[in-house]
Amino acid sequence: MRPVATLVCVLTLGLCSWLCVSAYGTHLSTGPQEWPVPYRRVDERPDVDSYCQARYPFCSTGERDGRIPYMRDTDSISVYRLQAPVWEFKYGDALSKLHIMHDAIGFSSGETQRNYTMEWYELFQLGNCTFPHLRAEVSAPFWCNQGAACFFQGIDDEHWSQNGTLEKVGVITGDMFNDMARWVQQDNQTGVYYETWTVRSDPGPNATVWFESFDCSQFTHRTYGKLAELGAKLSSRSQTNYTKVYLYSGEPTYLGNDSTIFGRPDMKNLAADIREFYYTFRPHQSYVELAISLVEVFEKVVLHKNFYLYYNSEYWHLPMKSPYMQIKYEEVPFPIGVY
Ligand SMILES: *[C@@H]1O[C@H](CO)[C@@H](O)[C@H](O)[C@H]1NC(C)=O
Ligand SMILES: *[C@@H]1O[C@H](CO)[C@@H](O)[C@H](O)[C@H]1NC(C)=O
Ligand SMILES: *[C@@H]1O[C@H](CO)[C@@H](O)[C@H](O)[C@H]1NC(C)=O
Ligand SMILES: *[C@@H]1O[C@H](CO)[C@@H](O)[C@H](O)[C@H]1NC(C)=O
Ligand SMILES: *[C@@H]1O[C@H](CO)[C@@H](O)[C@H](O)[C@H]1NC(C)=O
Numbered sequence: 475m476r477p478v479a480t481l482v483c484v485l486t487l488g489l490c491s492w493l494c495v496s497a498y499g500t501h502l503s504t505g506p507q508e509w510p511v512p513y514r515r516v517d518e519r520p521d522v523d524s525y526c527q528a529r530y531p532f533c534s535t536g537e538r539d540g541r542i543p544y545m546r547d548t549d550s551i552s553v554y555r556l557q558a559p560v561w562e563f564k565y566g567d568a569l570s571k572l573h574i575m576h577d578a579i580g581f582s583s584g585e586t587q588r589n590y591t592m593e594w595y596e597l598f599q600l601g602n603c604t605f606p607h608l609r610a611e612v613s614a615p616f617w618c619n620q621g622a623a624c625f626f627q628g629i630d631d632e633h634w635s636q637n638g639t640l641e642k643v644g645v646i647t648g649d650m651f652n653d654m655a656r657w658v659q660q661d662n663q664t665g666v667y668y669e670t671w672t673v674r675s676d677p678g679p680n681a682t683v684w685f686e687s688f689d690c691s692q693f694t695h696r697t698y699g700k701l702a703e704l705g706a707k708l709s710s711r712s713q714t715n716y717t718k719v720y721l722y723s724g725e726p727t728y729l730g731n732d733s734t735i736f737g738r739p740d741m742k743n744l745a746a747d748i749r750e751f752y753y754t755f756r757p758h759q760s761y762v763e764l765a766i767s768l769v770e771v772f773e774k775v776v777l778h779k780n781f782y783l784y785y786n787s788e789y790w791h792l793p794m795k796s797p798y799m800q801i802k803y804e805e806v807p808f809p810i811g812v813y
């Protein structure tokens with residue numbers, strides 16, 4: 475693919491279109507493209523632009539500065555797998571049949587009897603992580619797509635057990651807990667952008683994964699993996715299924731980032747295509763509106779077979795193919811391997 479793109483660039487010289495970007499972008503120097511594209515971590519969580527305003531404040535009951543209490547090593551801390559449909563807050567369970575689940579981990583200290591919940595979610599709600607804002611004064615689509623970990627006291631037993639899962643999956647020592655806490659804070663500083671979509675070549679078992687999501691369930695998987703690495707024995711008696719939002723496409727093409735695509739005369743058409751693509755999918759206020767928007771995405775994608783994915787703060791073109799998009803509730807065996 476890449477030699478062909480280079481050839482086209484050489485032949486058309488000044489008329490280079492976006493194909494050149496894929497040939498001359500950062501990816502050329504690093505040899506063949508690695509799939510899935512590694513999720514890029516940052517050195518430190520950047521400040522959020524004041525344009526992004528949360529509808530509901532992030533982690534309002536959390537400890538200050540993400541502090542996680544220190545546990546004595548003599549303590550035995552029970553670990554709970556928590557899962558509940560996200561839809562229930564406002565709209566009852568009408569949409570829970572889609573199995574759009576939120577995942578979290580609970581802890582209960584044997585010595586202090588205190589309970590804690592730890593979860594990872596969007597700072598500005600899911601719609602803002604999935605679709606950007608098109609602002610008149612800014613040429614590039616504007617994303618409010620940070621996610622973060624929240625640690626707070628208490629486990630809302632009723633919330634998790636009534637319509638979801640509250641299952642004890644193991645017991646850890648205070649030392650393991652404290653090691654995990656340090657790791658969570660590090661993870662929270664470096665893995666800061668929410669990624670909604672998992673992109674694969676097809677739904678079959680041998681599909682190539684082009685992009686992995688980075689969301690609440692991935693955070694719980696990473697944490698279980700870390701606990702296993704620290705020597706924890708975790709297991710579940712029930713089937714452990716998680717929500718995944720899939721896109722299906724042929725091999726993606728790298729397009730560029732904000733500065734290489736937007737505000738450049740030679741990239742005018744691509745820039746306009748990306749803005750036009752996201753125009754109908756602006757962030758919405760509620761999950762129901764988001765669900766409707768996902769249906770619109772589906773129609774648009776089926777019709778035009780194009781998707782402009784934003785991943786690692788860069789744009790990729792996805793040549794979409796059937797079945798285009800699926801929301802699946804699939805098993806991920808427990809405990810999850812080390813990440
Ligand atoms: C998404 O971000 C916009 C801009 O900051 C904000 O007005 C809106 O409330 C956010 N959406 C939700 C659902 O919070
Ligand atoms: C993670 O980062 C967010 C955003 O800076 C912060 O609000 C939260 O307290 C942090 N959580 C933990 C567990 O460090
Ligand atoms: C802590 O959580 C466990 C498990 O959900 C529950 O059985 C217990 O009642 C809770 N304790 C407190 C003090 O909330
Ligand atoms: C569980 O679902 C039922 C039916 O949708 C709802 O009425 C109830 O409030 C939910 N329970 C909790 C704790 O969210
Ligand atoms: C997947 O790959 C394995 C090993 O190469 C092969 O045995 C199997 O038939 C393949 N399955 C499908 C559905 O292609």
Ligand SMILES: *[C@@H]1O[C@H](CO)[C@@H](O)[C@H](O)[C@H]1NC(C)=O
Nearest residue numbers: 499500730731732733734787
């Ligand atoms: C965008 O990509 C160019 C070329 O790869 C790179 O030099 C630049 O640092 C990138 N900009 C940002 C904001 O990452």
Ligand SMILES: *[C@@H]1O[C@H](CO)[C@@H](O)[C@H](O)[C@H]1NC(C)=O
Nearest residue numbers: 573713714715803804805806
């Ligand atoms: C859980 O996942 C398994 C395998 O991925 C699937 O067969 C099963 O139907 C799923 N369960 C539910 C309730 O969707």
